[in-house]
Amino acid sequence: MHLFKSSYADPVEELLRADLPAGEPWGWLFAQRLLSEQSLARRLLGQGLTPGLGQWMAIELKRLRKELCQLQQEHRLADFGTRAPAPAEETALRALNYASPESLAQVYRAHGYGPFTRHTAFLWGDRLHGVTHPDPARFFDLVGYERQIARLRTNVERFLEGKPSVPTLLYGARGCGKSTAVKALRTAYAEQGLRLVEVHSDGLERLPELLELLRPLPHRFVLYLDDLAIAAEDPRFHTLKALLEGAVYERPANVLVLATSNRRNLVVQSFADRPAPDSGDPAAWDTLQDKLALADRFGLVLTFPPFDQRHYLATVASILERELEEDTRKAALEFALDGRGFSGRTARHFANTVIE
Numbered sequence: 001m002h003l004f005k006s007s008y009a010d011p012v013e014e015l016l017r018a019d020l021p022a023g024e025p026w027g028w029l030f031a032q033r034l035l036s037e038q039s040l041a042r043r044l045l046g047q048g049l050t051p052g053l054g055q056w057m058a059i060e061l062k063r064l065r066k067e068l069c070q071l072q073q074e075h076r077l078a079d080f081g082t083r084a085p086a087p088a089e090e091t092a093l094r095a096l097n098y099a100s101p102e103s104l105a106q107v108y109r110a111h112g113y114g115p116f117t118r119h120t121a122f123l124w125g126d127r128l129h130g131v132t133h134p135d136p137a138r139f140f141d142l143v144g145y146e147r148q149i150a151r152l153r154t155n156v157e158r159f160l161e162g163k164p165s166v167p168t169l170l171y172g173a174r175g176c177g178k179s180t181a182v183k184a185l186r187t188a189y190a191e192q193g194l195r196l197v198e199v200h201s202d203g204l205e206r207l208p209e210l211l212e213l214l215r216p217l218p219h220r221f222v223l224y225l226d227d228l229a230i231a232a233e234d235p236r237f238h239t240l241k242a243l244l245e246g247a248v249y250e251r252p253a254n255v256l257v258l259a260t261s262n263r264r265n266l267v268v269q270s271f272a273d274r275p276a277p278d279s280g281d282p283a284a285w286d287t288l289q290d291k292l293a294l295a296d297r298f299g300l301v302l303t304f305p306p307f308d309q310r311h312y313l314a315t316v317a318s319i320l321e322r323e324l325e326e327d328t329r330k331a332a333l334e335f336a337l338d339g340r341g342f343s344g345r346t347a348r349h350f351a352n353t354v355i356e
Contacts, residue, residue, distance in 0.1 A: 003060040004037055020081035022082050028080075031092040034092045040057070041114075045216035049101060088107065088111035088117035109218055112217045115130040116219060122197045122198070126202065137180045139153075142180060143318045152302060156256070167256065167298045168256075170182065171302070175341075179226055180344070194219070195219045195222070196224055214252060214255055227261065309342060313333070315344055316347045319347060336350070
């Protein structure tokens, strides 16, 4: 069995299909092969470099180095890409040039492997998908929520520093900026190792699998549960409760859960679910408390109040980066009152209609 194999029979086809930085292309292509070796990377991240594994890696790196030199001699090619190399690609190429198992192990410890070396945002559903063009949301886009943003950032900064931090729930009306606040964390802290993983509803039941995937990696991951509302009879309800507190498995230290919701208690309820005030059935009250306990497992709850007219107009002015003339102010109000309501989302939509 060989390490660092290509999935293409023809190396030229592999070259054509790769996303390469500027510079001699074969070296960058083979550096990407190193970064794509998931099984080896996870073994090194989980168990470290043993003497036998180091010997095998040295043999395979020398074989790969020989293959690289042959291709460079046979196909002397100029740049295939225009972008700058990523730090992971640069360090992987150095490890290959030195044929050094220790250097390659350090690459995985510093940068991870595969999609984790290329992406700062991911989607988790049937599997993990890297997001090529993540939303460049900024805290600057949020007006009137300075206190909530400050508390959110303090908690996340503690998480990045390896200090105690708590799962966080952002609660409020639709369109008030909860999701923007979470996505702005990636924009602000990606260079400090923060990665954002948006968990889709069909991925909730596979959370333990996701945690084990992320556990050995060097990055800090925010699991983002957007617009969370779940029925108590849904099996994912108990999976989510276990993630937040009380699971047999341990939540990794490099994972922090953030959720947004329009429901303070998160669980979909009807009046029929609530026991009568004079109900003598203890089980009925226990069931209600079990439903309410999900929200209680978030150590920090940040409330985003709904917009009023003043807040809405201030947000429009902030997005347009200017004081509102009377005509623009009047048009903004008409835009909101035409069935859209006052919200940050409405402010953004209006601004997009007037930005030249």
